[in-house]
Amino acid sequence: MSAAAPQPLANMGAPEPRMDGRAKVTGEARYPSDMPVSNPAFAFLVTSAIAKGRINAIDQMRARAVPGVLDIFTHENTGDLKEIKFASGGAGASTSIQQLGPEVFHDGQIIAMVVADTFEAAREAAYALKVDYAEAPAAPSFDSPGVETEDVTQLHDSAKDIPSVGDVEAALAGADVVVDAQYGTPTQHHNPIELFTTTCVWNGDRLTVHEPSQFMYGLKNNVARKLDVGPEQVRTISHFVGGAFGSKAQLTPRTGLVAFAARKLHRPVKLVATRDQGFTIATYRAETRHRIRLGARRDGKLVGYEHEGFEITSRPDKYFVAGVEDAARLYAYGAVKTKVNIVHADRNTPGFMRSPPVVPYIYAIETAMDELAAKLGMDPVEFRRVNDTTTDPISGKPYSSRSLMQCYDQAAAAFRWMARDPHPGSMRDGDWLIGWGCATAVYPTHFGSATARVRLLANGDVRVQTAAHDLGTGAYTVIGQMAAERLGVPFSAVKTELGDSELPPASVAGGSNTTASCCSAVMKACHAIRAKLFHAAATANEGPLAGQQISGLTLRDGKVAAEGAEEPLAETFKRLGVGAIEEYAESAPPGAPADAIASLYAGKPTLSGGAHGKKLMYAFGAEFVEVRVHKDTCEIRVPRAVGAFAGGRIMNTRTAHSQLMGGMIWGISSALHEATEIDPVRARYVNDNLADYLVPVNADVQAVDVILVPEVDPDVNPAGVKGLGELGNVGTAAAVSNAVYHATGRRIRQLPIRLEKLL
Amino acid sequence: MSNNRASFTPSRRKFLMTTASSAAGPVIARAFTGEARAQSAPRNQREPVGVRLEVNGHVQDLSLDVRTTLLDALREHLGLTGSKKGCDQGQCGACTVLVDGRRVLGCLTLAASVDGRSITTIEGLTSPGQELHPMQQAFVDQDAFQCGYCTSGQIMSAIGCVHEGHAENDADIREYMSGNLCRCAAYPNIVAAIKQAKAATQSRLASKET
Ligand code: FES
């Protein structure tokens, strides 16, 4: 065991090395743009140089003259592509802005695509296109004249239950201490290292799309609608995804265009969009603003919480995350009032980015909690203990499990929090001011519709198939572990196949539902295999298990076994007269509509959990961060961070550790590094590359300790699993910001906290 | 093609002539046009250029658009897709390969500029069914990746880092591996992997293996 592969505790699975590990370290893992296709033509996108206006004309003369150019696609010759309405959650397109013009809705909108024999020629021709625009003034952000604000509760059914309870005005009027503050989070881009790529190959009227995707069946069905062909004609393949973080969950405008070009040219077409194009042809995390009023009694009991959020979206689309839904359930607040507004600006449409609803909202409330604790003169951990709850402050429903304070206690002990001097600016090491801060991590536990096929051979080999995704989460591995456990074979005997729409459908890899949803479907399929084997062994006329109670049988070590008796699998297969047993199973969350699986086949996922069931289902964690701020230069460093997390059953301590560690680093990054800057006049992204959009490099990261806290929760789903992929980066930004306050006495309420804000 | 090589080590002069005579890319064109045009008859800049690379021990003769990067030559012309394109502008390190044993960004290197050189890619570290290179094994053991997209570049860079003597302590490793971004943020595990594989990687170098 090592730091990377922690010793499993109760309800935790072995740290098996990743099933896809060898493929990934040898370069054999084929990501979609690595798939060999015969004689591809290469595409290069042309994107809008203005943020708002119209294309008057596109002069293609010089571009068409570039040797090797095959065709140029613009709004004038792509009208056959159908419109698909924007829809959140993978069921539709990521944006309603799909036409290539003549209207321009945002900077970097795709307005043309050049296809040529070589990548070099396509790029040359793309640069040679001359576009004549009529530019209109654009409104890029909150304070720009011309943006439009809407209250989301007026828009969507799903937003109607924006949480509120009691009389907040009265509660705050009666509070001993009140914090009234505004917070802001910037635009952020996922920037997975894999670029946005699409390769389309037609074989007769059948289309194969190689595109990194978090949702094979969503992509398949939406591409079919886009091209007006039957979904059975479209196959989508994405065995590996080079990072997604929410950016590859929906249909974006490029896919239909590449497929359209490949059909017209009778040739495979391969597109690898550039890094800067990636900022505008997919989604991003919306800029947000928050106003919070939070009040408590002198003894630390909260009495009232008001939270109003503002989120940027595009002109046509009503994308919002409304994280108040989760923030409002975090503590025993007393009275609660929340509201969320969207602000339509001249931007591309935002979308999910790792832990979409909670990241900005929990940053805001967890900073406000720290401010209130400081005003009360209370230890921030004790302040949370006083306001811990086992029931929903809004509805009174119980939490299915909630190990928040266990997480706080374990992380605090590992961090040595007791040595903290609470006074800001009191801890020093030479020229460095030291600050210690903490915050809560929380993420709704989602359970989605999923299907799986499992095959057990007489020799004990197992194959598991589901069209889920391993975005680096460890899905190949943990899904395989579940099958190995249920079928009593070694992990090495299992092969998991994912990422292909020819496999049975699984939900969108979003909301951290994959492990729970797929493992539950795999368990069901394995259960059916077990039942067949047990029946055959127990009802045989002879043999060691003949006449045994079926309920007393199990599978272990490649054998059907009972107390004191067993027979090899091969024997039981002989009794059945078959060489393999294959079972297909469907699993849908409780309360899902009867057609949930049919919908999944049609590309519509069903997710439940969070605040929506009979019990509240959430995973929790506690994060502690040390910052060092240089007394003269205000340079900020994070020498150590400790997070303790409880996520129900942990399938694999190695992959769980990596996800949470990566998440915490994401959180540190969002606190100190990341922000997409937008030109306030031209409404164009300024730092649209990896040198100017700051993400942590190796030298930015020091000790990051992850503690896995044992937790058992049979209510969340049959697998007992709470998702972890999005938990780790929730709360981290607040912990960093609270630590900066402790170091300096300065409360910075707008992320990222860069040194100029402290000077 | 005009390049008819007898030996595998082209002279500097030959390299310059190859580049200049087929200059079409904007950067090279600016550097050489005047001189080259003055010295030799203009030729069709769009004519493919012949490039010979020794990739993972195999000699490969390619006929390429002169603007083709080493990364695209490997990926699109040789089918070696282990090296990844994460930015195509020298900012992420996903395309890191070894050229004559030194780490180089494949996306910032024109294939024609490494004509005659020896290239090692991730595919060259082991073969299917064979034992992994100690650095590869260490990346598996330490879970030094998640999505795996930066991993080929990280591993090639890690080997280069050890060869350069820049893996003496954690701080050095972090600093000298900072040209390789990992958005999944496997950084602490990457440092652990390099520490695990350092000695074995050094002893392979001593026995002239990558
Ligand atoms: S692809 Fe070469 S550095 Fe990013």
Ligand code: FES
């Ligand atoms: S493993 Fe995903 S970018 Fe490094």
